[in-house]
Every structure is written in structure tokens, then in C-alpha cells.
Amino acid sequence: xxxxxxxxxxxxxxxxxxxxxxxxxxxxxxxxxxxxxxxxxxxxxxxxxxxxxxxxxxxxxxxxxxxxxxxxxxxxxxxxxxxxxxxxxxxxxxxxxxxxxxxxxxxxxxxxxxxxxxxxxxxxxxxxxxxxxxxxxxxxxxxxxxxxxxxxxxxxxxxxxxxxxxxxxxxxxxxxxxxxxxxxxxxxxxxxxxxxxxxxxxxxxxxxxxxxxxxxxxxxxxxxxxxxxxxxxxxxxxxxxxxxxxxxxxxxxxxxxxxxxxxxxxxxxxxxxxxxxxxxxxxxxxxxxxxxxxxxxxxxxxxxxxxxxxxxxxxxxxxxxxxxxxxxxxxxxxxxxxxxxxxxxxxxxxxxxxxxxxxxxxxxxxxxxxxxxxxxxxxxxxxxxxxxxxxxxxxxxxxxxxxxxxxxxxxxxxxxxxxxxxxxxxxxxxxxxx
Amino acid sequence: xxxxxxxxxxxxxxxxxxxxxxxxxxxxxxxxxxxxxxxxxxxxxxxxxxxxxxxxxxxxxxxxxxxxxxxxxxxxxxxxxxxxxxxxxxxxxxxxxxxxxxxxxxxxxxxxxxxxxxxxxxxxxxxxxxxxxxxxxxxxxxxxxxxxxxxxxxxxxxxxxxxxxxxxxxxxxxxxxxxxxxxxxxxxxxxxxxxxxxxxxxxxxxxxxxxxxxxxxxxxxxxxxxxxxxxxxxxxxxxxxxxxxxxxxxxxxxxxxxxxxxxxxxxxxxxxxxxxxxxxx
Amino acid sequence: xxxxxxxxxxxxxxxxxxxxxxxxxxxxxxxxxxxxxxxxxxxxxxxxxxxxxxxxxxxxxxxxxxxxxxxxxxxxxxxxxxxxxxxxxxxxxxxxxxxxxxxxxxxxxxxxxxxxxxxxxxxxxxxxxxxxxxxxxxxxxxxxxxxxxxxxxxxxxxxxxxxxxxxxxxxxxxxxxxxxxxxxxxxxxxxxxxxxxxxxxxxxxxxxxxxxxxxxxxxxxxxxxxxxxxxxxxxxxxxxxxxxxxxxxxxxxxxxxxxxxxxxxxxxx
Numbered sequence: 001x002x003x004x005x006x007x008x009x010x011x012x013x014x015x016x017x018x019x020x021x022x023x024x025x026x027x028x029x030x031x032x033x034x035x036x037x038x039x040x041x042x043x044x045x046x047x048x049x050x051x052x053x054x055x056x057x058x059x060x061x062x063x064x065x066x067x068x069x070x071x072x073x074x075x076x077x078x079x080x081x082x083x084x085x086x087x088x089x090x091x092x093x094x095x096x097x098x099x100x101x102x103x104x105x106x107x108x109x110x111x112x113x114x115x116x117x118x119x120x121x122x123x124x125x126x127x128x129x130x131x132x133x134x135x136x137x138x139x140x141x142x143x144x145x146x147x148x149x150x151x152x153x154x155x156x157x158x159x160x161x162x163x164x165x166x167x168x169x170x171x172x173x174x175x176x177x178x179x180x181x182x183x184x185x186x187x188x189x190x191x192x193x194x195x196x197x198x199x200x201x202x203x204x205x206x207x208x209x210x211x212x213x214x215x216x217x218x219x220x221x222x223x224x225x226x227x228x229x230x231x232x233x234x235x236x237x238x239x240x241x242x243x244x245x246x247x248x249x250x251x252x253x254x255x256x257x258x259x260x261x262x263x264x265x266x267x268x269x270x271x272x273x274x275x276x277x278x279x280x281x282x283x284x285x286x287x288x289x290x291x292x293x294x295x296x297x298x299x300x301x302x303x304x305x306x307x308x309x310x311x312x313x314x315x316x317x318x319x320x321x322x323x324x325x326x327x328x329x330x331x332x333x334x335x336x337x338x339x340x341x342x343x344x345x346x347x348x349x350x351x352x353x354x355x356x357x358x359x360x361x362x363x364x365x366x367x368x369x370x371x372x373x374x375x376x377x378x379x380x381x382x383x384x385x386x387x388x389x390x391x392x393x394x395x396x397x398x399x400x401x402x403x404x405x406x407x408x409x410x411x412x413x414x415x416x417x418x419x420x421x422x423x424x425x426x427x428x429x430x431x432x433x434x
Numbered sequence: 435x436x437x438x439x440x441x442x443x444x445x446x447x448x449x450x451x452x453x454x455x456x457x458x459x460x461x462x463x464x465x466x467x468x469x470x471x472x473x474x475x476x477x478x479x480x481x482x483x484x485x486x487x488x489x490x491x492x493x494x495x496x497x498x499x500x501x502x503x504x505x506x507x508x509x510x511x512x513x514x515x516x517x518x519x520x521x522x523x524x525x526x527x528x529x530x531x532x533x534x535x536x537x538x539x540x541x542x543x544x545x546x547x548x549x550x551x552x553x554x555x556x557x558x559x560x561x562x563x564x565x566x567x568x569x570x571x572x573x574x575x576x577x578x579x580x581x582x583x584x585x586x587x588x589x590x591x592x593x594x595x596x597x598x599x600x601x602x603x604x605x606x607x608x609x610x611x612x613x614x615x616x617x618x619x620x621x622x623x624x625x626x627x628x629x630x631x632x633x634x635x636x637x638x639x640x641x642x643x644x645x646x647x648x649x650x651x652x653x654x655x656x657x658x659x660x661x662x663x664x665x666x667x668x669x670x671x672x673x674x675x676x677x678x679x680x681x682x683x684x685x686x687x688x689x690x691x692x693x694x695x696x697x698x699x700x701x702x703x704x705x706x707x708x709x710x711x712x713x714x715x
Numbered sequence: 716x717x718x719x720x721x722x723x724x725x726x727x728x729x730x731x732x733x734x735x736x737x738x739x740x741x742x743x744x745x746x747x748x749x750x751x752x753x754x755x756x757x758x759x760x761x762x763x764x765x766x767x768x769x770x771x772x773x774x775x776x777x778x779x780x781x782x783x784x785x786x787x788x789x790x791x792x793x794x795x796x797x798x799x800x801x802x803x804x805x806x807x808x809x810x811x812x813x814x815x816x817x818x819x820x821x822x823x824x825x826x827x828x829x830x831x832x833x834x835x836x837x838x839x840x841x842x843x844x845x846x847x848x849x850x851x852x853x854x855x856x857x858x859x860x861x862x863x864x865x866x867x868x869x870x871x872x873x874x875x876x877x878x879x880x881x882x883x884x885x886x887x888x889x890x891x892x893x894x895x896x897x898x899x900x901x902x903x904x905x906x907x908x909x910x911x912x913x914x915x916x917x918x919x920x921x922x923x924x925x926x927x928x929x930x931x932x933x934x935x936x937x938x939x940x941x942x943x944x945x946x947x948x949x950x951x952x953x954x955x956x957x958x959x960x961x962x963x964x965x966x967x968x969x970x971x972x973x974x975x976x977x978x979x980x981x982x983x984x
Contacts, residue, residue, distance in 0.1 A: 054939065081926060084938040089922065092680040096923055099472060099685070100835050104843070104926065121472030121683065208575070209663025260558030262575030262664045272559065295747065395473050399682040406493075410665035413577050439887065443802035444814070446795040447858055454833075454855040455821045461832035462824060522723050533724060535967035537731040538908075542962035543738070544916045544934045547955040551734055554741075562737060562755075594731065595909060599864065602905035606871045606898075636870065640863050643819070651825045654918060672825045679827060692828030699823045703816075 047077045048335045050343075051093075052109040053322070054085040061355035069342050076335045087111050087211065091398075098123040103329045106336035107343075110155055110323045112146045112390060113211070113397050118325065119154040120395035125326040125333060128153040130341050142319040143361040146390035154325060156344040157361035159352065161320030162388035163219050164381070166273060166281040166291070169303035171197065183220070183247060183308045186280060190256045193279050203251060204269045205282040207261035209409035214391065214401050215318040216282060217408050220244035222316030222389060223309035228400075229392045234433065237419075237426040243310070245411055245418035252412060262412060274298055282307065284320060285384075288377050289357050304377070306384050319388040321361065353378075359385070396432050403428040465689035472683050484690035494691070496666055497674040498698075500581060504656075504670060505649040508588045512645055513638070515589065516596025521626075523597070524604045534601075541594035549658035552587040556659075574660050577667040584656050584668055588649065596641055603637040604630070639710050643703050650699050671695050735959070742952035749948050764949035768940075768957065773928045777936040778958065784846050784932060785914035788853035792910050793903065795854070796861030801891045803862070804869035805877055815863065822859040826919050834923055844926045852920050857910045864909075868902025869895055904969045912962060933958050 055062055066078045083090045091114065097104065098121070110118065118124050131153055136144050143157035165186075167179055171193050180186035190202030206212035218228070226240035251257040264272075266283055273281035274290060276297045281287070291302045306315040324340040326333065342348055349360035354374055359381060365371055366382040391397060403425050411421035466484055470477040488494050519537060523530060540548070555562045556573035564570060573583045607630065615625050653672035656662070662669035662677070671691060679688030741749065743760040768774050803811050833852065842848040872895055880890040896903065918934040925931050931939075933954075940950050 082939060084922070084935075086938075088681070089938070092676075093922070095680045095683055096831055096834050099683075099831065100838055102838065117473065117683070123472070208661065209665065210661050258558075260572045260575045262572065263558060268557075268559075396682075402677055402681065405663070406666045409663050413575075413664050415577060415665050440802040440806040440808045443798045443806065443887075443891075444808070447799035447818070447862060450795055450855055451818065451821060451858060454836075454851055457836055458829035458832040459821060459824060462828045518723070519727050522720060522727065531967050531971035533728055534970045535963040536728050538966045539735045539959065539963055540731055541909075542912055542915075542959050542966075543735065543955060544918070544937065544958070546918060546934060547738075547937065547951065548734075550951070551738055555734065555737065565755075590730070590734070598905050598909065602868070602901040603871070605901040606868060608873060633871075637867050640867050644822075644860055644863070647819075647823055651823075653825065653827060672827060675825060676827045679831075685831070689828055692825045695825050696820065696823045700820070703819070 045075045045077050046332045046335050047079055048107065048332055048339050049105040050078060050080045050107045050109075050339065051105040052080060052082060053087075053090055054082050055356060057356045061351060065343075065348055065351055069339060072342075073335070073338060076332075076338070078339060081105065094118070094123075098327070098329070101329045103327065103331050106327055106330040106332055107340050108325050108327060109158065110325050112143070112160075112319055112321050112323060113401070115147045115155045115323055115325065116149045116393050117395045117397060119149040119152075123325075123328055124154040125328050125330070125337070126152050126154060127156060127326060127337065127340065130337055131156060138363060139361045140363060140385050140388065142385070142388040142390050143321060143323070146319060146393055147323050149393070149395075155323035156325075156340050158322045158324045158344055159349070159358035160361040160385060160388065161284045161286070161359065162317035162381075162384050163215060163282055163307055163320075164285055164317065164384055165305050165307045166283060166287065167303050167305070168193075168276075168279050168298065168301055170301040171279055172303070179303060179305050180308050182311055183223070184311075186308050187251070187254075187256055190279050191254075194256070199277065201258050201272065201278040202256035203280040203282075204257065204264060204272050204278045205261060206264050206266060206269055207252075207257075207409075207412055208263055208265050209405050210265065211401060211405070212265055213408055213412075214404050215320065217245065217248065217404070218318050218389075218391060219282070219307050219316050220248055223307065223313055225310075225313045228404075228429075229394070234426055234430050236429060237422045241422055242418050245408070245422060247310075248408075249412055249414070249418060253414075262409065276301075285359055285377070285381055286357060304380050306387075315387065317384050317388045319390045321359075361385075394433070399432050400429050403432070462689045462692055465685055466693045468686045470684075470686045477686075480686070484687050485694075487687065488690055488694060493666065493669075493674060494671075494694070497669050497671045498694075500666075500668060501650055501652075501670040501672075504581060504585055504588070504652065505646055507585050508592070508649050509642065509645045511585075511589045512593045512596050513642065515593045516600055516641075519593065519597035520600035520604055521630075523601050537597060538594045540591050541598075543591075545591070545654045546658055548591055549587070549655045552583070552590075553659050556583055575664055577665050580660050580664060580668045584659055587659065588652065588655060591655065592645065592648070596645065599637060599641055600634060603634050607633045635710055639706060642706050642710075646702055646706070647699050650695055650702075738952050739956055741948060742956050744949065746949060764953035765957070767947075767950050768954045772936075772940070774936060774954065774957075776928055777931050777933055780846060780930060781915055781932040781958070784849045784853065785911050787850050788857060788914045789907050789911045791850070791854040792857040792861045793865075793907050796858055796906075797865050797896070797903070798891075799858075800862050800865035800869055801887075801895060803866045805874070805891075805895070806887060815866070818859045818862050822856060826856075830919055830923050833920070837924055843924065844930050846930050848924045849914075849917075849921060849930070849932065852924070853914045853917060857913055860913075861906055861910060864902065864906045865899070868899040868906075871902070872898045908966055908969060911965070915958070915962065 062080070066080060070076060070078055083093055091111070094108065098118070115124070139157050140160065142162075143160050147153055147155040147157060169179070172179060172189065175193055175196065177189045177192065180189050186203065194200055194202045205216050207216070221227070221241045221244040224240040224244045226238055226244055227235050229235065252259060252261060269281060270283055270287045270290065272278050274287070274296060288302070288304060290296065291298050293299070307317055309315040324343055326336045326340055330336050346362055346365060349362055350365055350368060350371055352358045353360050353365065353371055357375065359378070366378055372378055392400060394400065407416070407421040407425040410416045411418050416424070467479060467481055468477050469480045469483070523534060543551070553574065558564060558570065558572045558575065561573070563573065571579060573579050611629050611633070612625065615629055620628070651672050652670055653676060656668055656670055657673055657676070660668045662673045671694065675688050675691035675695070678684050678691060740756055742764050743762070744757040745759060745761050748757060802808055803815060808814065837843055837848045842851075876894060876898070877890055880894045881887070885893065916934055917932075918938075921932045921935045922938070925935065937951055937954050940947050940954070
């Protein structure tokens with residue numbers, strides 16, 4: 001027993017300290033709880049909560065926009081809460097909250113592929129009345145198609161994106177090559193330049209198994225006249241798509257695209273091109289500003305065009321972007337709708353374009369002098385956006401995409417032939433849509 | 435002896451678990467017997483249909499195989515390395531506390547950060563690993579390498595967990611046993627085999643069980659590292675369940691997948707206990 | 716034996732430390748160097764990322780939240796777990812194996828499955844976006860590990876010592892508090908550190924149950940870092956260094972003061 005006394009005593013002292021620490025933290029919690037209470041005291045004004053994905057840039061212009069809304073709508077306060085940048089995490093957040101009929105937020109920013117799904121799930125208010133037929137033409141066709149489900153509108157287009165081809169115009173000029181219009185011409189140019197310049201990858205894009213892979217693959221398939229769904233039927237396994245997928249696989253086997261494309265998402269691919277290590281890049285328009293900023297290794301050397309196409313066919317670009325929906329369980333439907341309408345208005349979209357480079361889905365803004373002066377790049381995007389196509393608009397898109405991602409990834413890794421991959425994908429997707 | 439009132443000792447834990455954990459656990463079990471999704475009109479009770487679907491689902495078996503492979507290799511390596519670390523630290527030396535805190539670092543780093551760190555190190559283009567090895571291996575982008583890359587990352591992260599516990603176990607082995615062995619002139623190896631390891635076996639069972647549970651449920655780390663690809667070669671059961679629950683919004687089938695994890699782990703626990711011939715109580 | 720052991724120690728320290736050092740180096744690199752290799756080390760180390768982490772972002776508040784949640788959850792999980800573990804280890808409990816297995820079953824469910832029902836429950840009792848929700852959740856899900864580990868460590872204390880204390884006139888609780896606990900200190904603190912780290916780094920429940928910085932914890936805070944580009948590597952690295960170092964210091968303190976103090980004094984090695 002005597003041997004144990006010193007240790008035991010030390011523990012007893014520590015035990016007292018532990019109790020004191022415990023009480024301290026309990027106190028902290030109580031204080032925290034009390035401050036929570038005072039914040040939720042009922043006030044005269046209604047607070048509308050906007051959930052959006054992380055903004056990239058200075059948050060103040062956005063805050064100013066919201067303050068302007070508050071001034072124009074006395075009695076309404078806006079609280080903007082951001083979600084993690086990852087699309088998956090946002091989808092997960094919405095799934096948990098909306099399945100629990102949460103009224104904690106009123107307006108939500110939706111990825112373009114979620115609208116049909118959330119509409120079918122009954123999570124979004126019908127907002128067709130906010131954008132009458134006559135006004136829908138003010139938007140590009142793609143976003144409107146994406147937010148329409150069974151003839152009704154369930155979200156307002158907020159900003160849009162579409163795949164574009166970036167190229168090193170300095171290198172093309174140096175080797176007397178024109179910006180390619182067809183995929184074969186692009187491969188030729190990439191090979192030629194790759195042979196003559198050292199340390200350059202030919203063409204980088206997004207080949208990791210994730211949603212971006214589907215965006216990339218659809219651009220090849222659509223630009224060969226292929227489709228995933230046609231009039232409700234699955235037509236994935238067809239000759240045009242087989243050619244397109246074989247072409248993608250060939251990019252890797254021929255060395256034009258490095259093998260590790262299967263790990264690339266938007267940013268890693270952008271970095272490779274931005275370092276000057278690639279001739280061609282497929283990415284979204286956001287990258288332009290990054291290439292043109294001071295200190296960029298490719299400043300002034302980058303050209304942008306629509307993506308190439310297969311012979312006799314038309315270029316295609318996958319539509320991306322975010323839409324504003326109103327939570328069906330919101331306690332403030334009118335205020336929420338007003339906020340959504342405000343943020344989708346030409347003035348707000350112009351402000352966001354100027355501050356964050358987010359591309360508006362409204363046609364007129366692409367002729368706006370002030371906007372064009374600040375971002376001359378927008379002039380080039382207009383042609384791309386006219387032809388931006390949404391991914392299959394179905395509530396089951398996410399399940400469909402999972403199948404596509406896995407099969408496409410398998411084909412690109414050489415685990416399956418393109419024919420096999422498409423046949424398997426067709427079978428699985430038919431089962432999903434049945 | 436006075437009465438022991440064991441019920442009083444067990445009460446706080448029973449109340450906490452009962453109040454908080456019972457509802458989610460029962461929910462998941464119940465959901466697995468339903469077809470429930472916001473994308474279908476009504477929730478229906480379908481009995482064991484989800485499980486029948488699961489057994490016929492090739493993607494399930496792919497995920498099951500990936501998870502088992504991952505678990506077996508990760509846990510084995512972690513146990514061996516952890517034991518080695520614990521033995522190295524068992525005898526006191528100057529600076530032991532410092533070494534102890536340093537080897538804890540991998541476990542202390544947030545999982546998501548650690549995954550990003552390894553994603554970076556595995557980068558085929560400018561990753562440290564390829565740089566130092568002078569290779570061009572497509573670690574995360576080739577179906578052959580990706581799962582092994584994930585295993586290495588998990589071993590790095592979780593070995594401190596094992597080492598920490600085994601060290602605590604070593605520090606509580608009564609010294610008298612070692613003194614007796616020294617008197618008998620036993621060699622270091624014999625002491626290890628005959629005294630140390632047998633004393634540690636009950637603790638090793640606990641560690642084995644919890645590491646297996648964690649490895650079978652692994653989600654965050656691999657999801658950040660590879661997203662389940664390429665070609666679903668790193669899709670574990672939890673990643674599959676996540677995609678079904680929160681992306682495809684099939685709450686019934688997703689819950690059944692989660693229950694399958696429970697069933698497998700429970701079976702493994704029984705196997706461990708039998709193998710190590712340890713009574714659970 | 717000595718040089719072999721020394722080499723072994725160097726190896727395990729290098730293995731554990733290397734990626735962390737890489738993280739540290741990254742946190743000091745300028746934005747331009749972040750994704751380049753070479754250079755391995757920053758050529759012009761900058762503290763800008765560390766400054767960015769704390770200015771314009773309530774990171775201190777977030778660290779305070781995490782500290783409160785982790786500390787309270789750990790104390791509760793260890794206290795509740797220890798009392799239950801003592802009963803299972805030394806008192807006559809009918810069906811002790813069954814209880815242990817039932818407790819274990821709680822931790823066998825993937826968190827992604829339990830997060831939705833838990834969210835419903837937390838919402839129903841009005842604890843959404845509070846630290847209390849996290850404390851309750853973490854305590855509960857740390858209990859299985861706590862109970863199993865402590866049952867094992869308490870059993871390692873020779874039964875004769877316990878019986879001697881009881882014979883001396885201690886009640887069960889007194890024997891538990893005065894004798895068993897001190898002797899299992901290494902195990903207690905190992906369990907405590909592990910539970911603490913679990914709470915410190917837990918992401919899924921923290922993301923799902925919290926909405927504003929009032930209750931945000933570190934992993935969610937890192938995920939929500941505002942940044943010019945997709946992923947602000949420099950800030951993430953700096954934040955990670957800032958939140959990991961205290962854990963190492965905590966572990967160092969425990970090992971040095973408590974464990975070594977005890978084992979040096981009480982039972983000769």
C-alpha cells in the first residue's frame with residue numbers, strides 16, 4: 001500500500017482539477033446556449049436564409065448585393081450561409097435536411113443536375129410564376145431546360161458554365177497551326193507540338209472517376225451525334241458513342257494525354273496547363289481569369305474556342321452552373337421567392353459577374369458594354385453558351401451518373417473495351433429508369 | 435463484503451446509449467426493411483427484399499471484396515508495426531515522451547487533411563513520392579495501385595492508435611513477472627513470447643476488433659483520396675452506402691448496405707475471439 | 716541491442732513525422748510554389764497563410780468550440796465508461812459478455828447510416844446548431860471504445876489488489892476510485908487521448924448538425940475556408956499545423972507527467 005500512495009495522491013489532486021475543468025466547460029456550454037437563445041428571440045422582421053456554395057473571392061460585393069435587397073424589401077433580413085465547395089457535400093447536406101423537412105433555410109443554390117431530382121422529391125417550390133413564358137427567352141436555352149421538370153420551372157438559373165477548349169495560341173502560331181476545329185486536327189496539332197517542344201503534355205482534361213468525367217465524355221459523344229437518352233429511351237450503346245469513347249481511350253494510349261489523367265479534376269488539370277506544361281486543356285470558363293492574372297506563366301498566350309467536333313457533326317459543350325431554388329418547407333415563401341428573383345435579376349447577375357467572374361445565364365448581358373469592357377472574354381463565351389447542353393434531365397440522373405462514371409473510368413483504364421463499357425452502362429441505366 | 439450495486443455503475447452508460455444510440459440504430463435496421471426514397475411516392479415495407487437485392491448486386495460484392503482486402507492488409511500491418519513501436523518505447527529512455535508525441539501525429543491530423551496530404555504526395559506529376567523514388571507511377575489513377583495506395587495511407591494514419599494502446603498495455607504489465615523471468619535467466623525473445631505477448635492478448639483482441647470495425651467502415655479518407663475510383667476499384671462498402679444514401683437518395687437500400695457492414699464485422703469479431711481463445715468477459 | 720533500438724526509433728519517428736513536415740513546409744510556401752516540385756522546401760518561407768487563417772475568419776472561435784466539445788465529451792465518455800467498465804471487469808454482472816457485445820454493436824454502424832436519424836432526433840429536441848448536440852453524440856459513440864478499453868485495463872490490475880481493498884473495508888466505489896483508477900492510469904490516459912482526438916477530428920456529424928460558426932468545429936471550419944481558388948492549400952496546411960500541434964503537446968504532457976511519474980514511482984521498472 002505505501003508504494004501506491006504518492007501516485008494515488010497525485011491522481012486525487014488531478015481528480016479535483018478534472019472536476020474543476022469539467023465545471024468550466026459546462027459553464028462555457030451554458031453561456032453558449034444562452035447566447036443562442038438571445039439570437040433566436042422573435043423579432044418583427046422575417047429572416048430569409050440563403051444557402052449557397054463557397055464564394056471564391058472577396059465576400060463584400062455579395063454582402064452589398066444582399067444589403068441592397070434588404071433596403072428594397074423593408075422587414076426582410078437576409079442571412080447567407082455557405083456550404084463546403086464540394087458538390088457532393090452540398091448534395092448530402094440538402095438530402096439530410098430536406099428529407100427531414102427542415103425549414104432552416106429558404107433559398108438554396110442548386111447544382112444544375114439536381115433540379116429534376118429535388119423537384120421529383122418534392123423539395124422545391126414551383127416557381128414557374130416567377131418567370132413567365134415570355135421572359136424565358138431572356139435566358140439561354142440550356143439552363144431553362146435544366147430547371148424545367150414536367151413542364152414546370154423549379155429553379156431560376158443563377159450562373160452558368162460550359163466546357164471550352166483552351167489552347168496555347170503562341171505555340172500554335174509558332175508551328176503554323178490553326179486552332180483545331182475537329183478532334184483529329186487537335187490530336188495532330190498536339191502531336192506535332194509535343195514532338196518539337198520538350199516537356200509538354202498534349203491534351204489534359206478531367207478523367208478521374210467523378211461527375212466531371214461524365215461532363216467530358218458527353219462532349220465527345222454529343223459532338224459525334226451520340227446521345228444518352230432520346231425520347232425517354234436509353235441509346236447509349238450506339239456506333240457514335242463507341243467511336244467517341246474509343247477516341248478518348250486512344251488519347252491515353254497514344255500518349256497525347258498522360259496516363260494520370262485518371263486522377264485529374266478541374267484544378268489539377270488547370271494547374272498543368274497554367275504552368276505551361278500542356279498544349280490543350282478542356283475546362284470551364286473560370287480558368288481564364290487565372291491564366292490571365294499577373295504572374296501567370298501563360299499570360300497572354302492562351303486562346304479559347306468551342307470544343308472540337310467529329311467530322312460532319314457539331315461542337316457540343318456540357319452545361320454546368322448553379323440555380324436558385326426555394327425550399328418547399330420554407331416558412332417565408334413570398335420573401336424567399338423575392339430574394340430568388342432578385343438574385344436572378346439582370347442587375348444582380350451583372351454585379352456577380354463583375355465581382356466574381358460568374359457567367360450570367362441571361363443573353364442580353366453578353367452585349368452589355370460595361371461587362372464586356374471588364375471581361376472581354378465574355379464575347380467568346382456567347383457562342384459556346386448558345387449551344388451548351390444539359391446532362392440528361394431526370395430525377396435519377398445521379399444514379400445514372402454513377403453507372404456512367406464507373407463504366408467510363410473502366411474503359412479509360414483499359415479494363416474494358418469501349419463497346420463492353422457502353423453495353424454494360426446501357427443495361428444498368430435501363431434498369432434504373434425502368 | 436457490502437453489496438456491490440453493479441446496476442448503479444452500469445446505469446450512466448446504459449442511459450446514455452439507450453437515449454442517444456438506440457433510436458438511430460433501430461431506425462437503420464427498420465429502414466433496411468423498407469423501400470424508401472424521396473424519389474418514389476410512398477415508403478413500403480418490403481421485408482428482406484433489400485437484402486436479396488444486395489446479395490445479387492455485383493457492385494456490392496465488388497465493394498465487399500475491396501473492403502475485405504483493405505481491412506485485412508491494413509489491420510495486419512497496423513498491428514505488426516504498432517507492436518514494434520510499442521516495444522521500442524516500452525523501456526524508459528530520455529526523450530521518450532517526445533518520441534511518443536511525435537509518433538502520435540499521424541493519428542492527430544484531421545482525416546480529411548491527411549487524405550489530401552497523401553493525395554498530394556501520390557500525385558503522379560509533381561508528387562513527393564514519385565519525386566523521391568524517381569518513378570512515374572500513376573498511384574491513384576490506376577486500378578492496380580489505387581487500393582494499395584489507400585492501404586498505405588491508412589496504415590500510416592492508424593498505427594499510432596495501435597501503438598498507443600499497446601504501450602499503455604505494456605506499461606501496466608506487473609513488473610514482478612519480468613523480475614521473476616530475469617531471475618530465471620530467460621532471454622529477451624522468450625520473455626516476449628512467454629510473458630509480454632500473452633499478457634497483451636486481451637488488449638490485442640480489443641484493438642483488433644476496433645481497428646477492424648474502423649477499417650470496414652472507412653469512408654472519409656478513401657473518398658477524399660480517390661472518390662471510389664478508378665473504375666470502382668477503391669469503392670468500399672461505406673462509400674457505396676454513401677453514394678446510395680446521399681446521392682441516389684435510396685434510404686432503404688443504403689441502410690441495408692450499412693447493416694451488411696454490421697453483420698460482417700460482428701462475424702469477424704466472433705472469429706477473432708475464437709482464434710485468440712479469449713473469453714470476452 | 717542499443718544501436719538497433721536507436722535505429723528503430725529514428726525510423727519510426729521519420730516515418731511518422733515526414734508527411735507532417737511536408738505539411739509544415741507547404742504551410743510556409745508562397746502561393747506560387749505550392750504546387751511545384753522542386754523545390755522541396757520553401758525558398759522564401761512566408762507566414763502569410765498563418766495570418767490568413769486567423770484574420771477575416773473566426774478560426775479562434777472554431778478552435779474554442781472544438782476544445783470545449785472534445786474536452787467535455789472526453790471527460791464524460793471516460794467517466795461514464797470507467798464506471799461501467801469497472802462493473803464489467805470486477806463486479807458480478809450477469810450477462811457481461813452480452814452487454815459488451817451490445818455496446819460494441821453501437822459502434823459497428825457506419826456513421827453515414829446513423830447521421831440521418833440522429834439529425835431528425837437532434838432537430839426534434841431543438842438542439843440543432845449547438846455544441847451540446849455534438850457533445851451528446853460524441854460521448855455516446857465514444858462509449859463503446861471507452862468501455863472496452865477500460866474493461867481490459869481494469870482487468871489487468873491484479874484481482875488480489877481489488878480484493879485486498881474490499882477486505883480492508885472499502886466499498887466497491889471506493890476501491891474503484893482509490894485503487895483501480897490510479898493503477899490503470901496509463902490505460903485511462905491512452906483511452907482519453909484517443910477519445911479526444913476522435914472528437915477533435917470528427918467531421919460527418921459536425922457538418923450535419925451545425926450551420927453557423929456558433930457551433931462549428933475545426934474539421935468543418937477547414938472545409939469552409941474561403942479561398943481564391945478551389946482549394947486554398949496554404950491556409951489548409953497552416954490551419955492543420957495549428958490544430959495538430961496542441962494534440963501532440965497534450966500527448967507529450969500526459970506521457971511525461973502522468974504516466975512516467977506513476978510508473979517511475981509506484982511500480983519499479
